[in-house]
Amino acid sequence: MLHGFFSPPPPDINLWSGPGYSIALIPFAVLNLPYIYYALLNAVFYYLAVVFLYKALVKITQPMLAKLSAILLALYHNVYYLLPAIYTEIFTMFLVSLFIYSLTIYYALGKKNYLIITGIVIGFLALTKVIFGYVIVIAFFSCFLFFISGRGKKFRKASLTILLISMLVTLPYLLYTYKLVKKPFYWGNAGGMSLYWMSATSELEYGDWKVPNLTNSLNPNPFKTTEGDSMLKANHSAQITRILSYHGVTQDSLFKQAAIRNIKAHPKKFIRNYYYNVSRLLFDFPYSYSYQITQTIQNIIIGSFILWASVAAGIVSIINRRKIIYPVKFALLIFAIYFLLSGMLSAYARMFDVVVPILLFWMAYTFGQIPAINLRFTQPD
Template sequence: MIKSITRNPYIIFLPFLIFYACFIIINRAPELHDDEVRYLEFAQHLLKGFYSPKYPHINLWNGPGYPITLMPFAAFNVPVIFIALLNAIYMYMAVVFLYKGLLIITNYQTAILCGIIMGIYPNILSVLTMVYTEPLTYCLVSGMLYSIIRCCYNKETKYLIVAGLTLGFLTLTKIIFGYVLIMCLIICLAFILFKKYKTNYIRSAKVLLIAFACTLPYLAYTYTLTGKLLYWGNSGGLSLYWMSSPFNYEYGDWKHPGLTNRQYPKLYNIKLKEFTGLLKKNHLQEVKIILRHNEIDRDELFKQAAVKNIKHNPIKFLQNYYYNISRMLFNFPYSYAYQDAAIIRNILTGSLVLWSSLACLVFTIYNWRKTVYPVKFILLITGVYLLLSGALSAYPRQLDVMIPVLLFWCGFVKANAMKFNFKYTVEGQNVIDEHQLTSINIPLPVAVEHAPPYASGIPTIK
């Protein structure tokens, strides 16, 4: 009885749910701010039977995934504090899903350790009180991770469908995953054509196709509005424009098209006018012409201006890409901005993320053939997402939502790597590679008792 309670993740991680809820209640302001207003407006639109206003005022700034979850709250005009409290549940479930996923392919000690690290990850608190997409995205990423592992290990159709639906709703929440789906599907189809062992790649392609099918109603809707195929949203053009900026002291971070330079980090008022003047000197003429057009044409014109900048200044684009990676990890540099003391925390957490990722990358490459397929598939999705994120104006929150994957990866490597040895541990067992794994149907574990870390990542099951 006691043992079953101590191994129940919903009980183990309950203190995190309580802490998250208390933190939100104490720190949440009663008013809506910035992007929160837009998400609630989209929810109101959905309740009225549409998502975006019609031409010429089309607004597809973000996908409908998050506004769909807000519809019941918008319908009954629920106070914002209760909407924010959803974040506590999202983050709690993200920890639980990570634990359950790791328990399948590692052992109890590794799963509980990574779950605790996930629960105390400090960057969570920066978005926990906000009505933003990030807490839901944490939950969906962990849910995707867990469902893919079950799909690959159980080989039952229901888990394949759940994995696809989770990834599909993640795509509707973060539309950048639309491009991730397409790129990953192309890669999987290429492997199906040229690889001898196709079973895993076929299963991955099915997951991706189900996810893509989830987005088809939205894509059909955007086609009726814009006449453009595979049109996910109109926010990418402006982001790419700032990312491609060829000017000195501009590092690819997003700026308002009004060129006010009032984004994070906040500036001293004495310098605000001077820095805004530099922005206008560099961009006013071009931006002013683009803003004369409707929203969809603006998106296209910003993309064209970005492509022109990249062609004429490819080295500066690569520098901005490097700055983007730095911002995702360390929250700096920012254009025309002073230092912020909060960056110190980001330097510490970003350094841990960076060096942990590099260490895992070395172990994984060295043992690639011994790495089980679900880990490879999850890393493929994550890698494509991060590569694409680096090409747009990026911030820590773009990286933070993939922390469940990093912890999953670290946990898998920890459970399979001998201390001071690059090779995975094999204790009296033959190594089972990814091709042999496809012919085995392993039930989910009821309990995993201090399972030795095998090179295949398959635990001893009782």
């Protein structure tokens, strides 16, 4: 980007991620700082994610619940595996918390400049993790349908404004990709390969992504094993070799075509793979051709806590749906669309981790609305 381009020219385009995180790191690149500073910056982003979640919650719920939620996010163990890595996840979590904060401040204070900030943040989310680009579009049409029905007109209008601003933020990137590949609304060329692995038809493959050279030596590190390599090659070698002989957009399209053929031929297996993806999002398990490890127990305990806490909060939210405030509803809409779309590709726990602030935000508000239960024994009159 310092040299004026984000991807090599066709046919060797490289759009496996959006430019958002790269833009955030530009000052470090300009100063030619060692890579250790890029990783250390994750600690700052993580700290700010905790702070913004707390600052948002104190506006809408009890201070004790706000503190507890912030502490839970600060102690969320999955993040500590990502802190040393120069990945987009920590920065994405920071943007998610900032989105929650600006949306809540707009609701609490009615300042329209925070409406604009919220749109910019969501747009930058899409530039960082391109799946949010699709989230924006689906959320826009969802809010539009609610808006024209006449219910909650003020906040439906606010939602549409936020999402329109986010689209404008992403427009320069989409114009760049259109100039590069001559396709409208083109976010990246990694989705085809991810969808291909998600559509894997072998009973011993669960939709997790594998490297193009068909070895199972892939993160997460504890699951590494090469014992499944021969089966991977037997199942995929001919097709993968043919597709990898192409480049860029053509390669991405061929992967998508192969995935669609797999889905049409084995729809039930695709549904099972979707189920496995959701399991990996929550529990970081299962992985194809992989060993069992003790870390899985830890992941299942934490994932189960999140799952059942969400179920409890969901029941309370459904019963009291008319009392849920606007920022919680809108944040939940973004979460729901993102979560459902994530299951369509090769999903991992780190893809779920980035939206944990939304769950904590929702739960803290929801449980804060439950009247206090008096357990003190009193004598009858």
